[in-house]
Amino acid sequence: MxxxxxxxxxxxxxxxxxxxxxxxxxxxxxxxxxxxxxxxxxxxxxxxxxxxxxxxxxxxxxxxxxxxxxxxxxxxxxxxxxxxxxxxxxxxxxxxxxxxxxxxxxxxxxxxxxxxxxxxxxxxxxxxxxxxxxxxxxxxxxxxxxxxxxxxxxxxxxxxxAGIVIKAPSPNPLIKNGDREETVRSLQNKLLAAGERLPRFGADGHFGKETEDAVKAFQARQNILVDGLVGNQTRNALDAVLPKYRRLLRNLSPMLRGNDVTAVQRVVGATTDGIYGANSASAVRNYQRLHGLTVDGIVGPLTWGHMF
Missing domain, CATH: 3.40.80.10 (Peptidoglycan recognition protein-like)
Structure with a gap:
């Protein structure tokens, strides 16, 4: 656009x-x-x-x-x-x-x-x-x-x-209020990781008013069209602000620190201090248990991929 x-x-x-x-x-x-x-x-x-x-x-x-x-x-x-x-x-x-x-x-x-x-x-x-x-x-x-x-x-x-060349349609469908699917849950996790709030329902896979408000808040902060609809522009903006997967996150000494830790903490509901300690590992295990993943408290490519 x-x-x-x-x-x-x-x-x-x-x-x-x-x-x-x-x-x-x-x-x-x-x-x-x-x-x-x-x-x-x-x-x-x-x-x-x-x-x-x-x-x-x-x-x-x-x-x-x-x-x-x-x-x-x-x-x-x-x-x-x-x-x-x-x-x-x-x-x-x-x-x-x-x-x-x-x-x-x-x-x-x-x-x-x-x-x-x-x-x-x-x-x-x-x-x-x-x-x-x-x-x-x-x-x-x-x-x-x-x-x-x-x-x-x-x-x-x-x-x-009209005599001119245009691009093919986007393969990504619009995500909007009323949708219920896995892509909604992933969207909600990305919103949480980006610092938006979903205080009542969290990442429940249901695009309701709470999620729409979070999308609008994110769009406003990114200075893009505020309409509560998630098309390619909003997807790209979310992907741009989220850290990329680059390492295993686990409870080590010294403890791992960084933006990738903060993003995961926001998704799993741990204290968002950017430090991967016992509290973060415990919250990750709860997330893995809830979603049928291997429960080890380690954020590897499978757990990261499921989140985002």
Whole structure:
């Protein structure tokens, strides 16, 4: 993902709201302008069209910068008669998105599909909605939906979409509130190791509000988009702050010290002093016993790998 500008709370807001579960379509748009951004569109549309806000939940600028304009609960303009149930994403331009915009557009539409549980058939270009008379957007939506589905290069050529090359879809699925799987437990351990708090439930493998709050806190500290969703950007940020496995951790004399010890202590609930002593070894044995690992109080590659 390229640069992100979080403009929520900085643009005029008409006050119309909806529930998240009302969103069942994604609208894809172009701005039909050579340049512009959320602020210039706000000024133009307020004057010429009488809109009560700047329109669109997200805008992708010509240089690939993503502007997050409104929270999903805000009803934005975009498709007349359909906005209550539509999440509107717009790229700046008069035709096809350029080589910097298209990868961002595909990533953001995929993210919205995951977030709002929307299928391919409900990803629509503006012109595909009922009772619309427009050429918007400037892409072949049929081929665009195939690419969203992850079709191979043989099945979908880039020229059919917009004449430019884009990256293949990420193999890593989005992790979000409501998920229950092993990847959630690993995520929770990484959050703990990074210094975030999960005081009530710990690493229980359930992505609930406590985990979402911890994700948001981590995102804020890393100065990345705060949305509580764990995609590649948040994964990479977590991996960057965690120590890498490089040695066996065990109770020795003199005792081992370091950031890797602190990370393990945070996961197993030992005193976080960065010193691997008897207390840490005992907490590691409890962790190993709970998760069916060899109970030896030693953090080797298997125990480390299970944690992270």
């Amino acid at each position: 390229s640069k992100v500008q979080d403009l929520r709370g900085k643009l005029m807001d008409g006050g119309s709201r909806r529930r998240i579960d009302q969103i069942n379509r994604i609208g894809v748009h172009y701005s039909f302008t050579d340049q512009g951004d959320a602020f210039s569109f706000e000024r133009t549309w307020r004057t010429k069209r009488g809109w009560s806000h700047g329109g669109y939940s997200e805008i992708i600028l010509k240089d690939g910068t993503l502007q997050i304009c409104y929270d999903p609960v805000v009803i934005t303009n975009g498709v007349g008669g359909h906005n209550t149930r539509t999440y509107n994403i717009c790229y700046v331009g008069k035709g096809a998105p350029n080589e910097k915009q298209l990868p961002v557009l595909i990533e953001r539409v995929r993210l919205a599909m995951e977030r709002f549980n929307i299928g391919l058939s409900n990803v629509l270009g503006h012109r595909e909605f009922p009772n619309q008379s427009t050429a918007c957007p400037g892409i072949n939506m049929g081929e665009f939906r195939k690419r969203l589905e992850g079709r191979t290069e043989k099945e979908v050529t880039d020229t059919k979409i």
